[in-house]
Every structure is written in C-alpha cells, then in structure tokens.
Amino acid sequence: MQCVVLVGGMGTRLRPLTYQTPKQMLPLVGSPIIEYVLGGLFHHGVTDAVLSLGYLPDRFIEAYPDNVIGGVRVSYAVEPEPNGTAGAIRFAAEYAGIDETFLVVNGDVLTDLDVSALRAFHRDRGAEASIALHAVEDPSHYGVVPTTDAGQVIDFVEKPPRDEAPTNLINAGIYLFETSVLERIDVGRPVSVERETFPALAAEGSLFALADDAYWLDTGTPDTFITANVDVLEGRNGRFGPGHGNVVAGSWRHPSAWVAQDATLRHSVVDRDCVVGAGALLDRVVLMPGSVVEDSATLRNCIVGPGAVIGARAHLGATCVVGAGERVDAGESLSGDVRVGEG
Numbered sequence: 077m078q079c080v081v082l083v084g085g086m087g088t089r090l091r092p093l094t095y096q097t098p099k100q101m102l103p104l105v106g107s108p109i110i111e112y113v114l115g116g117l118f119h120h121g122v123t124d125a126v127l128s129l130g131y132l133p134d135r136f137i138e139a140y141p142d143n144v145i146g147g148v149r150v151s152y153a154v155e156p157e158p159n160g161t162a163g164a165i166r167f168a169a170e171y172a173g174i175d176e177t178f179l180v181v182n183g184d185v186l187t188d189l190d191v192s193a194l195r196a197f198h199r200d201r202g203a204e205a206s207i208a209l210h211a212v213e214d215p216s217h218y219g220v221v222p223t224t225d226a227g228q229v230i231d232f233v234e235k236p237p238r239d240e241a242p243t244n245l246i247n248a249g250i251y252l253f254e255t256s257v258l259e260r261i262d263v264g265r266p267v268s269v270e271r272e273t274f275p276a277l278a279a280e281g282s283l284f285a286l287a288d289d290a291y292w293l294d295t296g297t298p299d300t301f302i303t304a305n306v307d308v309l310e311g312r313n314g315r316f317g318p319g320h321g322n323v324v325a326g327s328w329r330h331p332s333a334w335v336a337q338d339a340t341l342r343h344s345v346v347d348r349d350c351v352v353g354a355g356a357l358l359d360r361v362v363l364m365p366g367s368v369v370e371d372s373a374t375l376r377n378c379i380v381g382p383g384a385v386i387g388a389r390a391h392l393g394a395t396c397v398v399g400a401g402e403r404v405d406a407g408e409s410l411s412g413d414v415r416v417g418e419g
C-alpha cells in the first residue's frame with residue numbers, strides 16, 4: 077500500500093529547535109523522529125511512501141540519499157509553495173502517481189495503531205475516507221471527531237475550545253483515502269484537510285472513523301517531545317529505537333558522551349559528544365548532540381539544543397527549551413515555558 081507522509085510543517089511549537097531542523101528530523105533517543113514513524117509503518121506492512129516536504133526539505137533528502145527510511149522506500153515531493161495539508165496530500169499523491177486506496181500519515185505521530193484493522197473497516201463501510209481515532213483527556217489541541225455507533229463521522233471540528241468538544245475521540249492523523257478525495261481538493265490555493273475536506277466529506281456521509289487504543293503520541297510540543305523520548309526509553313511505544321542498547325538505568329547515553337561519575341540522570345537522553353559535569357542533575361531532559369551541562373547544574377523537563385551550554389549551578393525547570401548554540405549563564409534560574417534563543 078502506498079502512503080503519503082506529511083512532514084512539511086514549520087514546527088512552530090518546537091521553536092527555536094525547528095529553526096535549523098524540521099520537527100521530524102529532531103532526534104528521539106539519538107535517531108530522527110521520522111525513522112520511528114516510518115519504521116512503525118513498515119512494521120504494519122507499508123513498503124512505499126512519498127514524503128510531502130515543504131519546510132527545510134533538503135534536511136530530509138540529504139540525510140537519506142538512498143531513499144530508504146526505517147525500511148520503507150521513500151520518494152520526495154517538494155511543494156513549490158505551501159498549499160495547506162490537503163493541497164500537500166494532493167500534490168504528493170500525484171507526484172508519486174498513486175492510483176489506488178492509500179494511507180496518509182501526519183509525520184510527527186508516534187503510534188503502534190493497527191493499520192490493517194483500519195483498512196478492513198474502510199473497505200467494509202465503503203468509505204471514501206477513513207480516519208483513525210484516539211481517545212485523549214483534553215481534545216482541544218486536536219481534530220475532534222464525533223461518530224455514529226457504526227463509525228460514520230457526524231462532524232469534524234479542528235481544535236475546538238475544551239468545553240465545546242463534542243467527544244474526547246480525536247483525529248490520530250492516520251487516514252485511508254480513495255483517490256476520488258484528491259479531485260475534491262482545489263489546486264492553486266491553500267486547502268486544509270481538517271478544516272475543509274473532512275467537514276465536506278462528513279456532511280455527505282462518506283467519511284468514517286475507527287477508534288484504536290494502541291500507543292499514540294503527537295511529538296510536536298516541548299512537553300510531548302520530552303514524553304516521546306521517555307516513552308522510547310521505556311519501550312512504551314511498542315518498539316525500541318535504533319540505539320536502545322545504550323539505555324542504562326532508564327537513561328540513554330551515546331557512547332561518545334562524557335558524564336561525570338557523580339552526575340544523576342533520570343529518564344534522560346545524552347546524545348553524541350555531550351558533556352555532563354560533576355554533581356549535575358538531569359530529570360526528563362533531552363540533551364541534543366554536542367551540548368554541555370556544567371558542574372552542579374540542575375535541569376528538569378527541558379530540551380537542550382545542539383551545541384548549547386548550560387552554565388554551572390544553573391537551574392532549569394519545566395519546560396525550558398534552549399536553542400542550538402545558546403548559552404544559559406552560570407547560576408541562572410529559568411522555568412515556565414521559557415525558550416532560550418527564540419529571537
């Protein structure tokens with residue numbers, strides 16, 4: 077089955093990390109998110125995918141010049157201009173010459189959901205499009221999808237206020253489409269699949285949705301990105317990452333990293349060429365390659381970008397994001413949703 081993977085967003089919620097690196101190329105326990113996403117799809121029988129690229133496309137193309145990611149053969153459809161999620165799907169599907177039922181995936185979602193079950197459901201219902209659903213506590217950050225008992229979608233409401241969400245079942249960002257959906261998408265103007273295509277299909281009764289209770293996580297915010305790292309460390313996402321061999325006592329260190337003997341790591345990731353000084357404490361922290369935490373600094377629920385330096389005795393609390401090459405001075409104290417280097 078062919079698959080369109082959307083990876084062209086700007087990753088604004090993960091700035092400043094996404095100024096240099098597209099969200100799906102950020103490392104999750106040492107390997108880019110996209111490798112987990114495609115590896116998961118490969119596990120569920122997907123052999124070919126077209127990456128729908130828009131923002132910093134060369135970062136993908138240069139990283140995988142032999143066109144294989146996570147076992148899946150990939151091609152690269154680079155949008156000439158941003159035309160929304162539906163525009164991106166149409167462009168990529170046509171680029172790849174897709175001419176039969178195909179899968180669409182939001183490329184920032186880690187999941188082990190059952191693609192075969194969605195396929196069987198889609199066929200049984202004679203749907204034009206089918207959406208996988210996932211139950212969450214607060215649906216207001218997602219597409220909310222009320223259905224009939226048979227799974228026919230009644231409405232599709234993108235990111236409603238919390239008290240107006242009609243259900244806690246949300247769009248998991250995994251769809252099956254018939255090619256007829258493509259013809260509904262206007263060319264030459266931005267079209268959002270969530271705000272236009274799905275509501276229109278729902279109104280016609282040809283959109284269906286199936287809930288799945290497998291592991292699911294959208295990695296696109298600082299908090300969920302940290303959670304994604306911790307889940308991979310704990311194997312909660314169903315499959316261990318490529319570098320899993322180096323997980324010791326719940327944390328991961330790249331073999332080239334240097335960690336002082338009396339530093340404390342809890343649920344943390346210390347990537348290639350990082351340095352962690354004496355007496356430092358890291359709890360739910362992601363250190364990207366080449367970053368440095370000096371002596372006695374304490375970090376909780378933070379992401380430290382590549383080559384950034386956290387000075388001695390600094391205190392960083394939930395949820396700090398430090399951009400590539402930035403410096404937090406010795407003894408400084410930061411918490412709240414602080415972004416260092418967002419500019």
Ligand code: GDD
Pocket residue numbers: 082083084085086087099128129130155158159160161164182183184185217218219220234246247248249270294296
């Ligand atoms: N090619 C391309 N072009 N890709 C895009 C574009 C675009 O214009 N806009 C976004 N993307 C990609 C992003 O890179 C990401 O992989 C995926 O599409 C989803 O975009 P997000 O920006 O992460 O959307 P979201 O998380 O706010 O909401 C979406 O995902 C939720 C589930 O995780 C929506 O589809 C919600 O309805 C859904 O619940």
Ligand code: MG
Pocket residue numbers: 182184294295296
């Ligand atoms: Mg997302």
